[in-house]
Amino acid sequence: MVSVMVLLPLSGCVSMFALMGLCFAVAIKDQHVNSFANLPAGAHKLAFPLVAQDTTMPDMGARAAPVIIVTGAFISLLYVFYYAQSLTVNLTFARLRKQNLQSKDKQRVKLDDVKYGTAGGRNVLAANRTVGNTLEQAIPFLASMWMHAVFLNVRRATFIGWIYIATRLIYPLVFVLNVKTGGAAIFASTLPGYACVLALLAPVLLDAADVSIDL
Template sequence: MWNRARAALEEARIMGVPTINTSTWFGAGTASAAVLTPAQVAAVAPLVRVTAAYIVMYYSFCFFQSWSKLYLRRTLPPNADGKKPTLVQLKYGAYGSKNNGSPRTRTLRLLGDRTFLNTLEQAPPFLVSLWACGLLADVELAAFCGKGYIFFRCLYPIVFRKGMPWLLLSTVPCYNLIWYMLFRAVVACA
């Protein structure tokens, strides 16, 4: 496709039609646009794999958040007025608050929301510290810490329902791993 576009622009230029510099749009004809050499790619591959695993987990929690609302919509009995709660009420409204809905509704809604939102809240510090530690200090250590972080983050929906202090089994190790990777990156720069 790009070759045809280049050829068409070249033909237009020969005919005197004003055109843009094709190398600006299509590159200067290099075979690859890769920035890293194969050896460099191999060096950061553990970080890429951990990042990919994290993104899979992230989207799994995102889908779980939506699934929990869809599940409740399908399984909840009608209200006193004979109507089922709408998906909008379940996702954004007060349905399931203390005065409305069952404890099961509140628990499942909150579980889906907190699992995803806590993961979302911690995504920037985790990813930045993972890559900073891997690029500046130790790739293998960063990958190991990243795998540990994902393990403890996956415990969150399991221990969330048990409440405190069980929830700390997920959150505290995650915070500690983030701080440790960040510390190693900063020390490497000193």
């Protein structure tokens, strides 16, 4: 039973991480090179919104490719965290159960104690907070990135989106290190993430308010 509890989330974690890597590989190879093939004459490729005058649905789909890839990578990363959370809980439960058997303790630890209680310790807490914090920030990030791409600049939204994913990747590590640094390490992930959301959202709001900005 323990082997299945470990292998299932482990396989899910590896497969979703591979999918995220595939998204990154596609982005690196610039498979969306033709995304801007149908721009009007004289249009600036790096400052062109997803939706523009006389934009057709095929054109819009092609131009959206970079942001779609980032979105796919983010969703893949979220599922990596889901599976890693399950894997951490199951491994911790197996370790504690083994300790119970070796010590012949009559009060055996239950899976619920590890998954929903405090018996799992710091590692389970780190896995839970990684999932929780990523979910908490998912809507602000995705909404801001897509609004930026639709109304302002596809390429810039894509670039900032990849930076945001990088800040998410290091969250589990800095959470574990947080104990040793007195709570400062976590800011290495959260503050750059907040800055990315602000960089995506603020220009859209300023543009909606007809405030002139030079980006």
